[in-house]
Amino acid sequence: MSIELDIRLVPPREKHPTIFKTFDDLRAGEAFTLVNDHDPFPLRHQFEATRRGQFEWTYLQSGPAVWRVLIEKRHV
Amino acid sequence: MTLALSTAAVGGVPEDALGPFDEVCRGRGLDGVELVLDDVGDPGPLCERARAAGLRVVALRSERLPTHGDALRSLAICSARLSAPVSIPERLVDRASLAALAALFEKERGRLLLAHGTALDVVVELASAVSDIGSPSLGLAWDLRPSERMFERVAVLLAAHALLGLVRFHGGGPEQNGQDGLAIGQLVMELSSASKTAPLVLCPSSEAELPRWRSWLASRRSAGCGHAHDAREIRVDVRDVEPKDRLETILSAYRALGRGATLRLTVDHDPSCMFYMLEATEPAGSFAFHSEASVEDGLEVWRAEVQKS
Numbered sequence A: 001m002s003i004e005l006d007i008r009l010v011p012p013r014e015k016h017p018t019i020f021k022t023f024d025d026l027r028a029g030e031a032f033t034l035v036n037d038h039d040p041f042p043l044r045h046q047f048e049a050t051r052r053g054q055f056e057w058t059y060l061q062s063g064p065a066v067w068r069v070l071i072e073k074r075h076v
Numbered sequence B: 001m002t003l004a005l006s007t008a009a010v011g012g013v014p015e016d017a018l019g020p021f022d023e024v025c026r027g028r029g030l031d032g033v034e035l036v037l038d039d040v041g042d043p044g045p046l047c048e049r050a051r052a053a054g055l056r057v058v059a060l061r062s063e064r065l066p067t068h069g070d071a072l073r074s075l076a077i078c079s080a081r082l083s084a085p086v087s088i089p090e091r092l093v094d095r096a097s098l099a100a101l102a103a104l105f106e107k108e109r110g111r112l113l114l115a116h117g118t119a120l121d122v123v124v125e126l127a128s129a130v131s132d133i134g135s136p137s138l139g140l141a142w143d144l145r146p147s148e149r150m151f152e153r154v155a156v157l158l159a160a161h162a163l164l165g166l167v168r169f170h171g172g173g174p175e176q177n178g179q180d181g182l183a184i185g186q187l188v189m190e191l192s193s194a195s196k197t198a199p200l201v202l203c204p205s206s207e208a209e210l211p212r213w214r215s216w217l218a219s220r221r222s223a224g225c226g227h228a229h230d231a232r233e234i235r236v237d238v239r240d241v242e243p244k245d246r247l248e249t250i251l252s253a254y255r256a257l258g259r260g261a262t263l264r265l266t267v268d269h270d271p272s273c274m275f276y277m278l279e280a281t282e283p284a285g286s287f288a289f290h291s292e293a294s295v296e297d298g299l300e301v302w303r304a305e306v307q308k309s
Helices: A012-024 A041-050 B013-025 B044-052 B069-081 B095-108 B120-133 B150-163 B173-178 B184-194 B207-218 B243-256 B274-283
Strands: A002-006 A032-034 A053-064 A065-071 B002-008 B031-036 B057-061 B087-091 B112-116 B138-144 B164-170 B201-205 B235-238 B262-267 B287-296 B299-308
Touching: A002 A012, A012 A032, A012 A041, A012 B150, A032 B002, A032 B095, A041 B274, A065 B184, B013 B031, B044 B057, B057 B069, B069 B087, B069 B095, B069 B112, B087 B164, B095 B112, B095 B120, B095 B299, B112 B120, B112 B164, B120 B138, B120 B150, B138 B150, B173 B207, B173 B235, B173 B243, B201 B207, B235 B243, B243 B262, B243 B274, B274 B299
Parallel strands: A002 A032, B002 B031, B002 B201, B031 B057, B057 B087, B087 B112, B112 B138, B138 B164, B164 B201, B235 B262
Antiparallel strands: A032 A065, A053 A065, B262 B299, B287 B299
């Protein structure tokens, strides 16, 4: 299963809650692709702090205009 | 880096409004103003009144080159008296007269900047001509338009390099939402790493933008581009900044903080991502972070305080 979440279309205040809800709703082994107009690395730090060891973060595309990150929920 | 606002942002300032205009700029956290000179006459009296009004003039700008020797000398004297460089479009300046111009400004202890755009061949030619004369009274001013592309901007920065005495950023302020993603935060960072002394002047990109600038100046809300020297406190409101440029805007403000100083952020969403990023990238115990949400005019507003210890 592959979900694509284009966060560019989401209003600023909803961006991070939407991303975390999408992740939390995944089952282990599932993934979604985050699409953004800038490198979402601050979000990765937030994932590290709040969901440590639960996710895989893989850049599929790194700019300059579009970033795609595959975020996968690990089997714990 | 010094950040200033051009008087062009209000379509020119009547002389009796110079003081109030500077007050508004202070309220925005700006370090000073660029005074745009009239198209005609001797600039001396206006500059004297600006000085008397305590206007923090960072730069002078003339859109013409006085042909009369006395008016030209007066321009150089104004520059010296206000300790502010005067910029003139480079296309008005005959290269053969450059050495004489430089000598005049040097004699009066003023500084002349030749204003250019982002056409690399022009900048290279100009930088070479100015370097050949080798006068400390001569430099370059860059008129940077928001639609210009990244690689061209970098090339121009490299070509102008140490000669760069001013960057006029057409746009910024209330215009920054519509600028092909080039918001002020990122640009300030690039420029501050390239040239520590050249002030950045915010200027409307067209006459049509003047109403937006006027309402921006009249509103109390910051657009997150103001800062002051040696601030114990920096206030940044990123609600008007494009989402993708917010991080750089915030980080450049955080880097500018001295020890013990506080960054006060206003955001329209939960700023905890900022906390996690600092926690991951800054030394342990180097900052304190506090944030709280409130509702203002029916909208959720978050205020965060980051203190650098």
